[in-house]
Amino acid sequence: MDVSSKLTVGFVINPYAGIGGALALKGSDGADIREKALSAGAEKKAGKRAETTLKLLESYKDQLHFITAADEMGADSLNLMGFSFDSVYTAPKQPSSPEDTKKAVAAIVTHKVDILLFAGGDGTARDIYQVVPEQQLVLGIPAGVKIHSGVYAISPTAAGRVIEKILQGELSSIRNADVMDIDEKAFRKGTVKARRFGEMSVPAELEYVQAVKMGGKESDEMVLDDIAAEVIERSDSELLVMGSGSTAEAVMQAMGHDNTLLGVDLVQQYNLLASDLTENDLYKAVSQHETGSVKLVITLIGGQGHLLGRGNQQLSPRIIRHIGKDNIWVVATKTKLQSLNHKPLRVDTGDSELDSELSGTIRVITGYHDEVLMPVAAVK
Numbered sequence: 001m002d003v004s005s006k007l008t009v010g011f012v013i014n015p016y017a018g019i020g021g022a023l024a025l026k027g028s029d030g031a032d033i034r035e036k037a038l039s040a041g042a043e044k045k046a047g048k049r050a051e052t053t054l055k056l057l058e059s060y061k062d063q064l065h066f067i068t069a070a071d072e073m074g075a076d077s078l079n080l081m082g083f084s085f086d087s088v089y090t091a092p093k094q095p096s097s098p099e100d101t102k103k104a105v106a107a108i109v110t111h112k113v114d115i116l117l118f119a120g121g122d123g124t125a126r127d128i129y130q131v132v133p134e135q136q137l138v139l140g141i142p143a144g145v146k147i148h149s150g151v152y153a154i155s156p157t158a159a160g161r162v163i164e165k166i167l168q169g170e171l172s173s174i175r176n177a178d179v180m181d182i183d184e185k186a187f188r189k190g191t192v193k194a195r196r197f198g199e200m201s202v203p204a205e206l207e208y209v210q211a212v213k214m215g216g217k218e219s220d221e222m223v224l225d226d227i228a229a230e231v232i233e234r235s236d237s238e239l240l241v242m243g244s245g246s247t248a249e250a251v252m253q254a255m256g257h258d259n260t261l262l263g264v265d266l267v268q269q270y271n272l273l274a275s276d277l278t279e280n281d282l283y284k285a286v287s288q289h290e291t292g293s294v295k296l297v298i299t300l301i302g303g304q305g306h307l308l309g310r311g312n313q314q315l316s317p318r319i320i321r322h323i324g325k326d327n328i329w330v331v332a333t334k335t336k337l338q339s340l341n342h343k344p345l346r347v348d349t350g351d352s353e354l355d356s357e358l359s360g361t362i363r364v365i366t367g368y369h370d371e372v373l374m375p376v377a378a379v380k
Contacts, residue, residue: 005359005377006065007167010113011085012104012128014120015072016095017046017144046143047077049156050119053141054081056160060167067111069104072096086111098127106131114361114373115166115203117159119143122180125151129179129198135326135363137174137373138200139163150177151202162205166361169342171334172373173204174363203373223333226368228254231297231329233368239289240267241282241323243298243312247331251297264314279314286322296320296328305340307376308358309348317351325357330364330374337364337374348379355379 054077057064066085068074073096078085088111089104091097101120105128109116115137118128121144132138140152141159153159166172176199228251231240242248242265252259255270263276266285274285286294296315300307307330308315320328330345347358355378363371 005356006063006084007115007163007375008111008113008360009064009066009163010105010108010111010116010118011050011066011068011074011078012101012108012116012118013046013050013069013072013074013077014096014098014101014118014124014127014143015044015046017120017124044072046119047072049143050074050141051077051081052156053117053119053160053163054078054083056157057163057167058082060164063167067108067113069100069108073100073104098123101127102131109133109136112360115139115163117141117163119156122149125149125179125200126197129200132200135201137203139202148180151179151200162203165205166203166373166375169340169344169375171337173366174201174371174373175204176200177202223335223367224250225254226370227251227331227333227365230365230368230370231331234329235269235295237269237293239273239286239294241265241286241294241296241315241319242267243296243315245299245301247299247333247336248297251331262311264312277314279316279319282314283316283319283322286319291322291324292327294323294327296323297331298328299331300336300345305343305345306379307345307347309346309350309379315349317349317354320349320354320358325362328362330362332364332366334366334372337366337372344375344377346379347376352378 058081061083064083066078066083068078068085068087070087070090073091075085075087089107091100101124109132116132117139118124119141124144125140128138138151139159139162141156142152153162178199179197224247227247231251232254242252242259244259244262249259255267257272259265260276264282265275266273266277298307298312301310347355349355359376359378361373362376364374366372
């Protein structure tokens with residue numbers, strides 16, 4: 001199985017997370033606390049907790065590739081369990097520090113990982129929050145003394161279950177979760193001072209594991225209105241390349257325009273600039289704008305899952321490359337996605353290298369402030 005077709009998982013362990021717990025040190029923040037714990041014979045358990053998560057994923061080895069840090073920050077555990085991985089950071093000295101966590105994660109996310117899996121506590125979550133891109137999907141394996149942040153699964157096994165759901169193609173909603181931490185010095189004196197530092201994107205299955213799952217059927221008309229509202233709220237001065245299909249049509253109608261059947265239109269700040277463009281005209285238009293200032297709004301063919309290469313050949317490889325995968329807004333109802341029966345979204349651009357680049361996972365707008373994560377695969 002080609003690496004490009006696998007789920008790419010960033011993986012980092014804070015080896016010293018939780019090391020102060022058994023010694024009642026109320027946390028593990030600070031070199032002095034780690035040194036005190038180590039000199040007292042404290043056992044490093046974060047790696048073992050991370051390996052509990054990995055063990056649940058052993059049967060999916062051919063579907064996974066990890067980007068990690070060297071030695072006990074990730075590579076040791078992955079090597080022990082026989083997973084495919086690349087190590088992209090090595091701590092210059094031991095014990096590793098919070099700065100090493102930041103540098104490791106910064107190096108890992110440059111490889112466009114589908115999800116960043118990390119083992120640690122609230123201090124680790126804080127460090128990671130400082131360096132990950134805003135849209136990076138993360139999931140914490142609880143291994144620290146303090147776990148107040150909402151970015152953690154309820155257990156190492158639960159973390160593995162979330163990754164398993166993604167691998168099985170189940171709808172994976174995304175939500176923002178708080179990154180919290182407490183003042184350990186105050187905590188050691190008996191005062192709890194919790195502080196919110198920000199939020200990161202996490203799979204909403206964290207809620208499902210805790211039995212907070214909500215059910216109910218969608219009303220397609222209302223959901224399409226919600227999807228349109230989300231796209232309109234997100235768009236500012238960007239040039240919107242609008243694909244065809246009923247979901248894209250709902251967005252166009254909400255902006256006061258008709259969309260072209262099996263065609264591509266251009267909209268900017270609610271204004272219809274051009275309709276039913278050819279590939280050449282479309283390329284001329286988008287190439288005048290920098291990457292990042294053009295968004296492609298497309299949906300999939302119901303029942304088939306084709307995203308690119310069926311009914312929208314105007315979206316050529318050179319156009320898609322200029323726009324960039326991160327600027328593709330896929331829109332669809334959950335009903336439409338569920339009709340795929342766990343099959344991935346398909347791309348067939350006519351450029352096998354581009355198809356590989358687009359493979360992995362992509363966020364799909366399924367409502368107002370509601371997204372799910374879907375697998376994407378090249379048509380073989």
